[in-house]
Amino acid sequence: MNDQFDGMTIVRKAVEALRAAGADKAQAGFSRGSQNEMNIDAGKLSLYRSTVNVSLSLKALVDGRKGVSSLNKYDDDSIRQAAAEAVDMARSSEPDPANDISPGRPLECFDNGITKADSDTMYTRLQDFLAYSKEQYPITQLEQCILDFGRGESFFANSNGAEFEDRGGLYNFSAMFTSKDGGNASSFNYSGAVQKNLDKALQDWGSIDLLMSQSAEQTLASSIDGSFEGDLLIAPDCLGDFVGMLDGVYTSDYPLITGTSPWVDALGKPVVSPLLTIRSQPNSDQLAVQQPYTGDGFRTEDCLLIEQGILRNFTLGLYGANKSGKPRCPSGGGNIVIDGGSSGWQDLVSDVKRGLLLVRFSGGRPSDNGDFSGVAKNSYLIENGKIVRPVGETMIAGNLAQLFSNIKAVSKERINYGSAILPWLLAGPVDISGK
Amino acid sequence: MKYADIRRHGALFSEYTELRVQEYRSITAGTLNGDVIANNRSASGGMSARVYKDGLWGFASTPESSDAAIRAAILQATENARFLGSKAGRKTAPLPCRPGIGERSLATSKPRLDQKAYIDFVRTIDAYLATQYPFMKSRMVQASTADYEKTLLSSDGAESYSLIPRSLVYASLTMEHEGEPFDLYEIFGGAGQFEDLFDRPETLYPKLDVLAERLQQKAKGVYAKPGEHEVILDSDLAGILAHEAIGHTVEADLVLGGSVAADYMGKTVASPLVTLVDFANTALGRLCPVPLWIDDEGTDARDAILIQDGVLKSYMHNKESAAHFGVEPTGNARAYGFYDEPLIRMRNTAILPGNSKLADMIASVDNGYYFLQSSNGQADSTSEFMFGVVMGYEIKNGKLGAAVRDCTISGVAFSMLQTISMISDDMSWTGAGMCGKKQSIPVGMGGPAIKCRINVGGRA
Numbered sequence: 001m002n003d004q005f006d007g008m009t010i011v012r013k014a015v016e017a018l019r020a021a022g023a024d025k026a027q028a029g030f031s032r033g034s035q036n037e038m039n040i041d042a043g044k045l046s047l048y049r050s051t052v053n054v055s056l057s058l059k060a061l062v063d064g065r066k067g068v069s070s071l072n073k074y075d076d077d078s079i080r081q082a083a084a085e086a087v088d089m090a091r092s093s094e095p096d097p098a099n100d101i102s103p104g105r106p107l108e109c110f111d112n113g114i115t116k117a118d119s120d121t122m123y124t125r126l127q128d129f130l131a132y133s134k135e136q137y138p139i140t141q142l143e144q145c146i147l148d149f150g151r152g153e154s155f156f157a158n159s160n161g162a163e164f165e166d167r168g169g170l171y172n173f174s175a176m177f178t179s180k181d182g183g184n185a186s187s188f189n190y191s192g193a194v195q196k197n198l199d200k201a202l203q204d205w206g207s208i209d210l211l212m213s214q215s216a217e218q219t220l221a222s223s224i225d226g227s228f229e230g231d232l233l234i235a236p237d238c239l240g241d242f243v244g245m246l247d248g249v250y251t252s253d254y255p256l257i258t259g260t261s262p263w264v265d266a267l268g269k270p271v272v273s274p275l276l277t278i279r280s281q282p283n284s285d286q287l288a289v290q291q292p293y294t295g296d297g298f299r300t301e302d303c304l305l306i307e308q309g310i311l312r313n314f315t316l317g318l319y320g321a322n323k324s325g326k327p328r329c330p331s332g333g334g335n336i337v338i339d340g341g342s343s344g345w346q347d348l349v350s351d352v353k354r355g356l357l358l359v360r361f362s363g364g365r366p367s368d369n370g371d372f373s374g375v376a377k378n379s380y381l382i383e384n385g386k387i388v389r390p391v392g393e394t395m396i397a398g399n400l401a402q403l404f405s406n407i408k409a410v411s412k413e414r415i416n417y418g419s420a421i422l423p424w425l426l427a428g429p430v431d432i433s434g435k
Numbered sequence: 436m437k438y439a440d441i442r443r444h445g446a447l448f449s450e451y452t453e454l455r456v457q458e459y460r461s462i463t464a465g466t467l468n469g470d471v472i473a474n475n476r477s478a479s480g481g482m483s484a485r486v487y488k489d490g491l492w493g494f495a496s497t498p499e500s501s502d503a504a505i506r507a508a509i510l511q512a513t514e515n516a517r518f519l520g521s522k523a524g525r526k527t528a529p530l531p532c533r534p535g536i537g538e539r540s541l542a543t544s545k546p547r548l549d550q551k552a553y554i555d556f557v558r559t560i561d562a563y564l565a566t567q568y569p570f571m572k573s574r575m576v577q578a579s580t581a582d583y584e585k586t587l588l589s590s591d592g593a594e595s596y597s598l599i600p601r602s603l604v605y606a607s608l609t610m611e612h613e614g615e616p617f618d619l620y621e622i623f624g625g626a627g628q629f630e631d632l633f634d635r636p637e638t639l640y641p642k643l644d645v646l647a648e649r650l651q652q653k654a655k656g657v658y659a660k661p662g663e664h665e666v667i668l669d670s671d672l673a674g675i676l677a678h679e680a681i682g683h684t685v686e687a688d689l690v691l692g693g694s695v696a697a698d699y700m701g702k703t704v705a706s707p708l709v710t711l712v713d714f715a716n717t718a719l720g721r722l723c724p725v726p727l728w729i730d731d732e733g734t735d736a737r738d739a740i741l742i743q744d745g746v747l748k749s750y751m752h753n754k755e756s757a758a759h760f761g762v763e764p765t766g767n768a769r770a771y772g773f774y775d776e777p778l779i780r781m782r783n784t785a786i787l788p789g790n791s792k793l794a795d796m797i798a799s800v801d802n803g804y805y806f807l808q809s810s811n812g813q814a815d816s817t818s819e820f821m822f823g824v825v826m827g828y829e830i831k832n833g834k835l836g837a838a839v840r841d842c843t844i845s846g847v848a849f850s851m852l853q854t855i856s857m858i859s860d861d862m863s864w865t866g867a868g869m870c871g872k873k874q875s876i877p878v879g880m881g882g883p884a885i886k887c888r889i890n891v892g893g894r895a
Contacts, residue, residue: 045519046492047493048491048494050494067550070478089474089550092551093474144873187815260609362845367616367841368609369615395661433661435890
């Protein structure tokens with residue numbers, strides 16, 4: 001493959017074509033990705049997959065009306081046709097002054113990671129992982145594991161003169177597993193992480209080995225009796241889901257445009273516990289994944305979302321910011337890093353009178369008012385400061401804002417997933433119920 | 436458009452090989468509180484080759500469909516299979532085949548709508564909602580259509596072409612009650628192009644009125660009580676039960692991966708009232724929401740009767756799992772994009788109707804819940820499942836009571852199925868589902884109402 005694919009020429013052509021077709025403002029993004037992937041299914045190597053794809057997106061604004069056309073071709077005729085289509089679509093739409101493109105800035109180029117998959121080492125790492133899991137966790141079955149190398153090149157231009165070029169190559173590994181012991185079976189669990197190279201054994205990526213080490217004992221899970229109010233010690237894999245739900249309900253485009261977020265006027269004010277600091281760090285060297293520019297054409301800047309409980313930024317994009325009248329998120333909202341606390345996560349267990357170590361959460365979409373409920377999966381009952389046993393058929397229910405306002409501690413240990421860094425977090429109470 | 440003369444590429448096959456040329460096209464228009472926030476068209480196409488050798492698969496795809504690109508992809512897929520085979524090859528039974536040959540298109544014969552028609556459609560619905568329900572805090576409406584077009588050739592004799600579209604209209608409302616926001620949504624549509632499914636926006640008004648009425652009830656509603664309860668699950672929830680709680684556990688690849696269903700073949704796993712089928716394309720004389728005649732391995736697709744009268748009868752299979760279990764493939768191998776390999780996926784999964792009346796079922800519950808609508812669901816290899824419930828009512832002394840705010844229900848399917856004591860004599864489908872299992876893919880789910888016992892995650 002050509003490692004220096006000239007995508008800038010394509011996006012510049014697309015912007016010119018949009019302008020020629022009648023767009024007042026124009027924006028184009030082009031990406032080209034190749035992927036090499038090896039799969040384990042049911043404990044055996046199964047598939048070696050090589051894919052290539054491209055994507056070109058053209059956005060036209062005509063008198064504040066927007067049209068977007070996307071395709072996976074980039075020859076001149078296809079670009080001209082897509083540009084004409086986007087402009088026609090914009091003319092069919094309705095004006096909205098919030099539609100806009102980012103201001104001009106000179107071309108910036110970024111390069112992160114390697115250019116070519118090392119297939120032999122990928123194979124060796126997977127075989128080593130298979131052997132390790134068989135030896136260490138003999139009753140744990142690998143349902144599906146995927147090791148892939150993705151090389152991505154993306155290019156952006158708009159008619160204000162903003163231009164970006166970003167190339168990267170990263171390895172991604174995910175493992176899904178379950179345990180069976182006679183007639184007893186555990187819930188499946190899974191995790192994954194991103195790395196720039198294959199230097200580390202796969203079980204040492206993210207939280208994979210920790211979660212695999214818990215799987216066998218979870219074959220003995222059973223429900224709790226009745227219901228009670230208790231605390232949650234939320235494990236890092238699960239905390240990522242909760243932070244995502246928090247964003248979806250309180251700080252992202254939809255709740256702020258519609259005004260349903262109770263935090264709509266809370267910038268600079270305390271909204272959750274002072275023990276919580278959430279950063280968005282798309283340029284952090286601590287993370288394998290980097291996101292140098294946003295999809296709407298801004299250079300990203302690392303920023304605080306919540307600082308010691310105080311809301312510092314929403315995660316609004318350009319349209320959401322224009323529409324809601326609130327500031328755009330300088331980071332784009334990705335690459336979440338949560339500050340660690342001072343206690344070891346296992347020490348936090350001793351602070352819990354009665355509650356759960358919540359390792360995975362299988363829940364419904366939270367309501368607009370922040371209410372959530374779901375099943376505690378791969379989780380453990382904590383009583384009088386000790387982990388007592390794994391639980392199954394156990395449900396939790398609460399409210400997101402209340403949960404994050406009632407944080408009792410954050411662990412000093414954190415897991416680096418390559419795209420996020422997350423600790424354990426102790427909060428509560430929530431409603432916990434069994435059968 | 437059908438890819439012409441795909442058969443000529445068969446000369447490049449040197450091992451068991453599938454060649455698939457595919458295009459995906461979509462149109463979306465959406466409004467939020469009257470503003471057009473989505474006005475998009477997209478098209479992406481390409482081809483893939485998959486090769487099987489020594490028990491291992493090689494796969495390659497490219498967005499190009501020139502003869503040279505197809506040749507290169509077939510060679511790359513072959514090389515990938517040989518790379519793995521040289522290191523970890525194993526002796527396996529030959530892949531069984533029941534090759535499908537044919538063409539199916541659900542394209543409309545009506546003139547195609549332009550983009551403005553989609554925008555006008557959603558704006559008309561939005562204007563209706565704004566006029567009728569001015570107290571709503573937000574309104575979101577979206578109309579979309581997607582065409583999945585595939586041409587397939589396999590080295591064991593399959594050759595097929597299909598154009599299976601899906602069109603949907605989504606409406607979501609949010610209102611405030613005592614300072615708190617509450618939301619509810621509904622999705623309409625299924626198989627077919629927009630022109631064939633949605634004649635005029637006005638035809639949806641009665642259903643939108645029901646949506647608005649239910650949301651108002653929910654906003655004033657109560658939290659469900661936690662614990663195990665006797666409940667009636669309406670067809671929407673019975674459908675997701677069939678898909679998530681049972682369907683996934685009997686996908687043969689997940690059976691091999693550790694599903695508890697591995698131990699249950701031929702055993703009673705449900706009340707004898709329960710018969711559960713994954714339909715290929717037609718159920719009870721009607722076209723299913725996600726019809727499939729020939730799967731993406733080229734197998735002539737058949738219905739998979741998974742549970743019959745309470746007894747587990749079959750798993751869902753692709754060719755490789757069928758070879759492993761020594762049975763015929765069921766035609767459940769499906770891929771989403773041209774760049775995706777076929778996986779064992781459900782098609783249209785449903786519990787079959789019984790002979791009870793819904794009104795009698797509700798009347799038979801002293802203290803429980805009637806759950807109508809789900810938001811999402813997840814399942815486990817243990818058959819433990821979870822569904823989000825966004826609309827339901829209390830049942831007190833056989834009568835519907837207060838509406839219930841959002842909650843989650845859960846259970847262990849192969850235990851919970853034993854508690855089913857009544858099944859209604861009607862049935863409905865939803866064609867809006869997407870199932871995520873490495874790839875996200877459209878699925879159909881359906882069923883009657885069922886009476887059972889289930890765990891409710893509510894507020895104490």
